[in-house]
């Protein structure tokens with residue numbers, strides 16, 4: 001039995017665990033894959049105070065820091081259920097059937113980017129195909145990029161990138177953009193942005209090492225066309241890893257765990273942090289800060305029991 005049990009071992013979970021262990025309370029992490037999305041990241045240039053690092057290197061440092069403390073790390077464990085017990089404690093059920101109980105829980109199961117699922121996308125991930133303009137935008141300075149998706153994230157990304165890159169082409173599947181009017185107005189005012197509507201992306205074109213173009217089908221004519229460019233930012237949604245919590249906790253319409261400024265969820269004693277929550281910006285440094293925040297809130301809860 002734990003005082004603080006963390007589900008999800010990305011940057012949010014690691015930070016939460018260290019903050020809890022430093023209070024001397026019994027702390028555990030159950031996670032499918034320690035390191036989370038950071039394991040899939042190549043260059044990281046916005047982890048403040050570290051000029052440049054790589055995902056696996058940052059994960060190794062996280063792991064080392066966690067190991068400095070008395071934290072029970074249960075790696076390769078996937079949670080499938082959460083339940084409040086009669087005595088006020090919370091039970092987490094793992095896929096392997098094991099049940100863990102804790103006085104408080106911190107959920108930090110993260111999220112994953114929705115993919116286009118077209119040939120070349122996986123092959124050229126980190127070699128021209130990107131998902132995060134805050135992370136990878138500066139790598140495309142002076143180059144031509146596409147943004148896929150005309151919702152708020154896509155249009156925000158296109159506006160953001162237009163200030164850095166040479167030319168942005170935004171592709172939208174529908175016959176109109178879905179972003180807020182104020183964003184669309186801003187987008188259309190920019191000289192180096194082109195919008196292609198009614199377009200189904202069909203292939204990422206590359207030379208074996210990097211991207212040189214994008215193929216799409218004009219849905220009005222069924223004609224397949226190709227645009228030459230160096231980068232493709234896919235902005236068709238971020239999916240929180242919260243399916244297993246449906247019906248248990250309050251989730252937003254996007255499936256994010258609804259949290260307040262201290263990381264409280266709708267279930268007493270259960271907190272959440274990082275990309276799986278309603279917190280608006282999804283970044284490593286933010287996830288870590290929120291992990292620390294939720295952990296301090298969990299401790300606050302424990303001392304009041």
Ligand code: FAD
Pocket residue numbers: 007008009010011012013030031032033034035036037038040041042043044045046047077078079080108109110111112113131132135136241244273274275276282283284285287
């Ligand atoms: P995650 O990192 O997603 O970790 C979630 C953890 O929960 C994982 O360990 C997962 O295995 C586990 N998990 C999920 N479901 C369950 C379950 N049911 N039971 C148990 N465990 C579970 N951010 C930056 O700041 N800078 C960058 O340069 C940058 N580049 C990026 C590049 C790529 C390719 C990607 C994908 C993301 C990038 N990001 C970057 C975003 C950043 O990685 C995330 O914001 C951050 O990792 C979120 O941390 P988290 O702890 O909330 O979630």
